[in-house]
Amino acid sequence: MRIAVAYDRAADQGGTADTAGVLPAVHGVLDALARAGHAAFPIAACTPLERFMGRLTNVDLVFNLVETLDGRAEDEPRVAALLELTGRRVTGARSDTLALCRRKDRVNALLQAAGIPVPAWTIARKWMAEVPEWDDFPAIVKPAGEDGSRGISEQSVVDDAVELRAAIARCEGDALVQRFVPGRELNVGIVGSVLLPVAEIEFSGAQRLVTYAAKWEPGSDADLGTTPVCPARIPPAMAEEAHDLAERAWHAVGGSGYARVDLRADDLGRLHVLEVNPNPDLSPGAGLARMAATAGWTYDGLVARIVREAGR
Ligand SMILES: Nc1ncnc2c1ncn2[C@@H]1O[C@H](COP(=O)(O)OP(=O)(O)O)[C@@H](O)[C@H]1O
Ligand SMILES: [Mg+2]
Numbered sequence: 001m002r003i004a005v006a007y008d009r010a011a012d013q014g015g016t017a018d019t020a021g022v023l024p025a026v027h028g029v030l031d032a033l034a035r036a037g038h039a040a041f042p043i044a045a046c047t048p049l050e051r052f053m054g055r056l057t058n059v060d061l062v063f064n065l066v067e068t069l070d071g072r073a074e075d076e077p078r079v080a081a082l083l084e085l086t087g088r089r090v091t092g093a094r095s096d097t098l099a100l101c102r103r104k105d106r107v108n109a110l111l112q113a114a115g116i117p118v119p120a121w122t123i124a125r126k127w128m129a130e131v132p133e134w135d136d137f138p139a140i141v142k143p144a145g146e147d148g149s150r151g152i153s154e155q156s157v158v159d160d161a162v163e164l165r166a167a168i169a170r171c172e173g174d175a176l177v178q179r180f181v182p183g184r185e186l187n188v189g190i191v192g193s194v195l196l197p198v199a200e201i202e203f204s205g206a207q208r209l210v211t212y213a214a215k216w217e218p219g220s221d222a223d224l225g226t227t228p229v230c231p232a233r234i235p236p237a238m239a240e241e242a243h244d245l246a247e248r249a250w251h252a253v254g255g256s257g258y259a260r261v262d263l264r265a266d267d268l269g270r271l272h273v274l275e276v277n278p279n280p281d282l283s284p285g286a287g288l289a290r291m292a293a294t295a296g297w298t299y300d301g302l303v304a305r306i307v308r309e310a311g312r
Contacts, residue, residue, distance in 0.1 A: 001060040002039045003307070005029055006079075008068050009046035024283035025065050032303035033063070045079055046070055053086065061310055062090045064279065073147065077102065089311035092257035093278030100253055101278050104144045104176045107253065114252040116245060117272045119264075121178040124168045131165050136179050140209070141167035144174040147277075149212045157209065181272055183265030185210065186232055188246035189280075189291035190259045191302065192309040195247060196291035198239045200232035228287060230294045241271050249273045258306050260288055282306075 007026045026042055033040035043055050045066045056062060062083055069075035081095035093101075101107055105123040112118055122132045123144060137159050143151040151171060157180055158164045168175045185203070189196035201210055207225030214222035232239065246261035253276050260280035263271045280288050284299050292302040 003061045004043045004059045005063045007065040009044040028284040032300045062088045064090050064092050091310040097254050097278050119179040119181050119272045124175040138180040140180045142176045143171045144176045149215045153211050181264045181266045186242050186263045188261045189288045195243045197231040197294040198242045199230035202227045230290050249276050
């Protein structure tokens with residue numbers, strides 16, 4: 001097949017938190033597709049869109065690694081929508097799932113309505129300029145429309161109303177206020193209808209959350225204090241529950257293609273869904289590839305399955 005690997009122009013230009021993982025993923029996917037005998041080539045998504053779309057003529061499949069358009073993360077679902085509307089076969093999640101999962105408040109409302117446990121939460125809207133009533137501490141304050149732990153540091157965990165107000169003020173846009181669940185942190189990878197072995201982020205030292213530094217500053221204390229382990233060293237019943245919740249959450253958001261669902265246990269060991277990530281980082285060194293390897297898949301096998309799932 002002729003396969004265009006679409007990615008962010010912003011990643012070529014130094015990148016942002018949204019695109020930091022993109023280039024290793026682009027190289028990994030291109031190499032895997034070439035080894036499988038496909039004619040694969042990279043195409044940077046950028047404006048004017050006519051030029052981008054013009055380069056996609058005569059391709060059989062678009063491998064969609066686009067996270068931003070000209071650096072704007074809110075345009076990620078719109079690029080996918082454009083590809084869908086123009087009849088391209090595309091890997092990964094559909095545009096409506098991508099749009100939904102960009103907003104932590106909407107996803108939490110939907111999961112809650114579907115009976116899937118999420119930590120208690122509320123939303124602080126920038127335009128209302130007032131702090132919502134909240135007395136459940138410790139809590140965590142997260143930017144409602146960000147990803148990749150952007151805006152998340154140790155200071156995001158607050159112990160009283162004064163700290164809460166300050167953390168909300170630090171968020172650029174709307175802020176999600178959520179009960180801090182202190183237990184184990186698990187990830188479930190999904191490819192098509194396959195649930196991959198559960199992974200765990202093991203915390204050491206003072207580290208208790210996966211902050212921005214933990215994700216994007218290799219060698220930092222935060223990075224060294226957060227070790228991914230797959231398979232997770234958890235009782236089988238907990239792994240089963242993680243799989244069940246991840247699968248239900250993925251269905252609730254209308255997911256297709258591949259995903260990583262993040263979960264965390266409360267002090268009684270009950271799991272809650274933190275996040276549903278459609279089209280998660282596909283770098284050979286990232287979580288999904290690690291989980292696939294534990295399942296006995298090669299990286300090439302993972303990429304081949306994602307191709308097979310595309311546009312079904
Ligand atoms: N309610 C919570 N309780 C405890 N830790 C949390 C909670 N929400 C987020 N975290 C921590 O912050 C990290 C990033 O939060 P997440 O909701 O996954 O946002 P992002 O989209 O930025 O990855 C999580 O991996 C976890 O370590
Ligand atoms: Mg996350």
